[in-house]
Each structure stands twice: as C-alpha cells, then as structure tokens.
Amino acid sequence: MTLSFFTDLFSYDFMLRAFAAGIVLGVLAPLIGSIVVVRRLSFIADTLGHFSLVGISASLLLSTLGISILFDEPLFLGLIFSVVGGLLIELFRRSYKNYKEISMVIVISLGTALSAIFFSKAKATGSIYTYLFGSILTVNNYYMYAILATVVLVGALFIFFGKQIISVSFDETSAKFLGINVNIFQLIFMITLSVVVSVMLQSAGVLLISSMMIIPVAAGMKLGWSFRSTLGIAIFFSELSVFSGLWMAYSLKIPSGAAIVSVNIVILLVVALIKKIVQKRQIAKMNKNRI
Amino acid sequence: MNSMYIDIHNLSFAYGHRSVINNLSLSLAPGDYMVVKGKNGSGKTTLIKCLLGINQVKAGMIFYNHQDITNFKKWPLFGYVSQKFEEFNYEYPITVNELLSVYSLKPTNQSQRLKTLDQLGILEIINENINNLSGGQLQRVFIARSMLNNPEVLILDEPTASIDKMNTEYFYRTVNALNAQGITIILITHNDSLDHLNYSHVLTMYQDMTFSFQAREKCDLSEVEML
Numbered sequence: 001m002t003l004s005f006f007t008d009l010f011s012y013d014f015m016l017r018a019f020a021a022g023i024v025l026g027v028l029a030p031l032i033g034s035i036v037v038v039r040r041l042s043f044i045a046d047t048l049g050h051f052s053l054v055g056i057s058a059s060l061l062l063s064t065l066g067i068s069i070l071f072d073e074p075l076f077l078g079l080i081f082s083v084v085g086g087l088l089i090e091l092f093r094r095s096y097k098n099y100k101e102i103s104m105v106i107v108i109s110l111g112t113a114l115s116a117i118f119f120s121k122a123k124a125t126g127s128i129y130t131y132l133f134g135s136i137l138t139v140n141n142y143y144m145y146a147i148l149a150t151v152v153l154v155g156a157l158f159i160f161f162g163k164q165i166i167s168v169s170f171d172e173t174s175a176k177f178l179g180i181n182v183n184i185f186q187l188i189f190m191i192t193l194s195v196v197v198s199v200m201l202q203s204a205g206v207l208l209i210s211s212m213m214i215i216p217v218a219a220g221m222k223l224g225w226s227f228r229s230t231l232g233i234a235i236f237f238s239e240l241s242v243f244s245g246l247w248m249a250y251s252l253k254i255p256s257g258a259a260i261v262s263v264n265i266v267i268l269l270v271v272a273l274i275k276k277i278v279q280k281r282q283i284a285k286m287n288k289n290r291i
Numbered sequence: 292m293n294s295m296y297i298d299i300h301n302l303s304f305a306y307g308h309r310s311v312i313n314n315l316s317l318s319l320a321p322g323d324y325m326v327v328k329g330k331n332g333s334g335k336t337t338l339i340k341c342l343l344g345i346n347q348v349k350a351g352m353i354f355y356n357h358q359d360i361t362n363f364k365k366w367p368l369f370g371y372v373s374q375k376f377e378e379f380n381y382e383y384p385i386t387v388n389e390l391l392s393v394y395s396l397k398p399t400n401q402s403q404r405l406k407t408l409d410q411l412g413i414l415e416i417i418n419e420n421i422n423n424l425s426g427g428q429l430q431r432v433f434i435a436r437s438m439l440n441n442p443e444v445l446i447l448d449e450p451t452a453s454i455d456k457m458n459t460e461y462f463y464r465t466v467n468a469l470n471a472q473g474i475t476i477i478l479i480t481h482n483d484s485l486d487h488l489n490y491s492h493v494l495t496m497y498q499d500m501t502f503s504f505q506a507r508e509k510c511d512l513s514e515v516e517m518l
Contacts, residue, residue, distance in 0.1 A: 034383070037383060038383045052501045069405060159517065163392075163393050165391045166393045167394055170383075170390075171372065171391070172384070173343075173345065173373060174371065174394060174436065174437075176343075176344075176366050176393060177366050177367055177369050177370065177371060177398060177437075177440070178440070178443075179364070179365075179366055179396075216502045221382065221383060221384060224384040225384055225386070225420050226384055226385060226386040226389055226418075226420065227383070227384060227385040227386070227389045228389070229384070248425075
C-alpha cells in the first residue's frame with residue numbers, strides 16, 4: 001500500500017499537484033494560524049469558510065444557468081466572497097465592540113443560509129460533501145496558480161510587515177506607539193486571511209480549515225520556548241500531518257481534509273500527554289531533592 | 292532633546308450618560324513629572340485613555356506641542372505601560388528579546404535593548420519566555436518596551452499594582468532616574484503615599500469630578516535616593 005502511494009505520487013499529475021498543494025498549505029496554514037491564535041480569533045477561519053461557500057455555490061448556480069464568469073471556476077468567486085465575509089466581520093466587530101463574537105455568528109449564519117439556497121437551486125447538493133470535508137486529490141491548475149499567488153502575497157506581507165503584524169496581534173494599544181495604523185493593519189490581515197481560507201477550502205473543506213490552521217499551532221505552543229520555535233514546531237507538525245494525511249486519504253479512500261486533521265489531533269494529544277508526564281516527573285524530582 | 296508640551300483645556304468626558312471627567316485643565320512642560328492620584332472611579336485611567344487618544348475627546352481639547360490631539364501623529368514619542376498588562380495576549384510563547392525587537396522601531400538596535408534591560412536590572416532574562424516570568428519581572432519588561440524608542444513622554448498606569456514593596460521602591464527609583472534624563476513622566480497611582488517619588492506636579496482626582504493640581508519643587512535626586 002505504502003509503496004503504491006509513493007510510485008503513484010510521481011506517476012500521476014493529480015497526485016503530484018495534491019502533494020505540492022499540501023506541502024505549501026502545510027506552511028501557510030500554521031503561519032497565518034499562529035497570528036489568528038494570538039489575536040484570539042480561532043473561529044474566524046470557520047466563519048470565512050462558510051461565507052466563501054456562498055461564492056462557490058453562486059458560481060455553480062450561475063454555471064447551471066448558463067452564465068460563465070471567472071473561468072467557470074468556483075474557487076475565484078469563493079475567494080471574492082471570503083474577502084467580503086472578512087470585511088463584513090470587521091464592520092460588525094466595530095458596532096459590537098464588547099461582543100465581537102456576535103459578528104462571526106451573523107456572518108456564518110448568512111453564509112450557511114445563502115449557500116444552502118444556491119446549492120439547492122444549482123441542483124448541486126452532491127458537491128457539498130467535497131466542499132465541507134475537502135478533497136485535495138481533485139485540485140486543478142487554477143487552484144495551483146491561486147496557491148502560488150497566495151504564497152507570494154502572504155510571504156511578502158510577512159517579510160515586509162511581519163514585525164507590525166506581530167506587534168498589533170499581541171497588543172493593539174502599544175502598536176499605536178510604533179506609529180502603526182491599527183485599523184488599516186487589521187483590514188489587511190483580514191483580507192489576507194480571507195484569501196488563505198478560500199484557497200484552503202478545496203483541500204481542507206469548510207469544516208476543517210480552522211483545524212488545519214489552529215491545531216498544529218496549539219501543539220507547537222506546548223513545546224515552543226519562543227515565537228520562532230513555536231512557529232517552527234507548528235510548521236513541522238503541520239507538514240507531518242499533511243504528508244501522512246495524504247497517504248491515508250489515498251490509501252483508505254477517505255476525505256483528505258479529514259485525514260490531515262485527524263493526524264493533527266493525534267499529534268496534539270501525544271504532545272500534550274508527553275508534556276504532562278515530563279512535567280510530573282520534574283515536579284516529583286524537585287520534591288525528592290527538597291526532602 | 293525633549294520639547295513636548297502637554298496642554299489640557301476644559302476636558303470633559305462621559306461614558307454614555309455617566310460623566311467621569313468635568314472641565315479639567317492643566318499644563319506640563321518638557322521634563323515635568325506628574326503624579327495622578329485618586330480613588331477607584333475618580334477618572335484616572337479615563338484621563339490617560341483621553342491623553343493616549345484611545346478615548347475620543349468630544350468636550351475640551353488636548354494639545355501636544357500646540358497640535359490638537361485629533362491630528363496628532365507622532366505617537367512614537369510616547370511610551371505607555373498599562374494597568375495590569377491585561378491588554379497583552381499571553382500564553383503564546385515569545386521571549387523577552389523577541390518581544391522587544393518587535394516593538395523596536397529600529398530592528399537592528401540590539402545594544403539599545405541590552406542597555407535598557409540592564410538599566411532595569413533584568414538583563415539575565417533576555418532569552419526567557421515571558422510566560423515564565425514573575426509579576427515584577429514582567430512589569431519591568433513592559434517598562435523596557437515603553438522606553439525602547441526613546442520616548443519624550445512616559446505614561447505609567449498604576450504600574451506597581453501587581454508587584455511587592457521592594458520591587459515598587461526599585462521601580463520608583465528607576466522612574467526618578469528616567470525623569471532626571473529629561474523624560475516627561477505621567478504616573479497614575481492609587482497609593483496615598485508618594486514617598487520615593489520625585490514628582491514636580493500632583494493631580495488629585497475625586498469621585499465628584501473635582502480635582503486639584505499642584506506644583507512643587509523636585510528634590511535633588513541624591514536626596515530622593517536617601518528617602
């Protein structure tokens with residue numbers, strides 16, 4: 001089984017594309033996820049995913065009606081709607097300052113309702129499964145271009161504005177004293193996050209995008225001793241889960257997003273357990289020395 | 292060289308219908324050291340939030356170097372340490388050095404970071420994860436952060452609330468020394484005792500929204516050390 005996975009990996013274009021997409025997303029997801037965690041916005045990726053689904057379902061509906069826009073590729077309209085969802089969240093967040101999570105509930109509800117209507121009108125309810133749970137093995141060339149463009153966007157953002165992003169995320173008030181316009185930065189980050197979510201949607205699925213972003217970071221936080229090390233560990237765990245998840249998805253014929261996230265959860269549990277045991281031993285040793 | 296004048300004219304502020312500050316006016320010259328004291332609910336933190344532009348001033352005016360705060364852009368001239376550092380997002384690991392480098396305007400200025408940490412007596416924790424620090428150490432890290440970009444004005448909101456007496460005295464000495472270097476200080480405290488503080492002005496705020504603003508001669512720094 002294992003051998004056939006490796007030989008097929010390099011024999012079939014679709015396998016190679018899935019692998020390349022997975023490796024890139026394996027870096028991208030925890031990179032953006034770590035900022036999402038620091039800003040305490042873990043549910044935001046879920047919300048954006050649901051709103052992105054509106055664009056995808058609308059694209060399928062338009063296609064059924066014989067209207068072709070944006071190369072007939074649902075990904076692009078999904079991307080636009082994800083950004084719109086992000087902007088809506090920011091808008092609602094400013095009007096419910098003390099109850100910021102309300103904005104996500106409004107956007108997630110609107111997204112779910114509209115996509116359900118569009119999917120049913122498009123008579124495409126069968127494809128919902130793919131978008132909910134992800135299927136990295138079906139990624140096409142457009143998707144690869146979208147991933148490459150996203151990597152360039154996120155890479156540039158972190159290279160040129162990494163310090164500002166981190167300072168705003170940890171402490172908005174103090175970021176102001178660096179001369180940073182916090183509102184503009186939040187907007188830029190929200191747009192970037194929306195783009196990443198819509199690009200991840202096909203491989204991870206709406207329901208599992210946030211897990212791919214957050215869980216490797218959660219495991220990294222258990223072991224990391226600095227910002228850099230935590231991010232490095234998170235990316236390592238993320239890549240490990242993408243690689244083994246892909247193998248599981250292909251071999252066991254299960255959805256790729258689900259397989260990747262399952263591995264992520266196992267890694268998190270093992271890391272948490274090992275850390276607990278090590279801590280207990282350390283405490284026992286300290287107590288023994290005291291006696 | 293510090294040239295920052297602070298002028299507050301007839302400032303009033305309310306949260307909805309609840310007035311907190313009423314008609315407050317005062318002026319500070321560069322290098323002044325103002326202690327703001329008063330009981331809980333007297334409007335000390337509200338005043339600071341107005342000074343920092345977090346609360347938008349609707350009645351009255353605040354000027355920095357004769358420039359209205361609504362158009363003021365030179366925020367890097369300010370350093371700020373908030374009440375309980377509660378606005379900072381903890382738990383995600385970040386070392387003291389990483390934190391300080393993120394908040395430095397000049398990224399390569401490692402020697403400035405080392406100097407600041409040394410001045411505050413916390414050089415040895417430069418590579419520690421901030422989540423492993425004690426309250427006193429953490430407080431000094433945040434003071435170090437506020438000093439990194441050579442501010443002309445340092446605003447400290449009840450900075451000794453979460454630290455012990457020894458660290459409090461050490462902290463006050465540090466603030467006196469910073470003021471002696473020419474930095475304007477605005478320090479909020481709910482302590483009645485102003486021992487060890489070498490201030491030039493004291494603003495006392497009361498819960499009925501009245502206030503008193505008094506100036507006094509600063510002591511020679513060596514005398515303060517003896518206190």
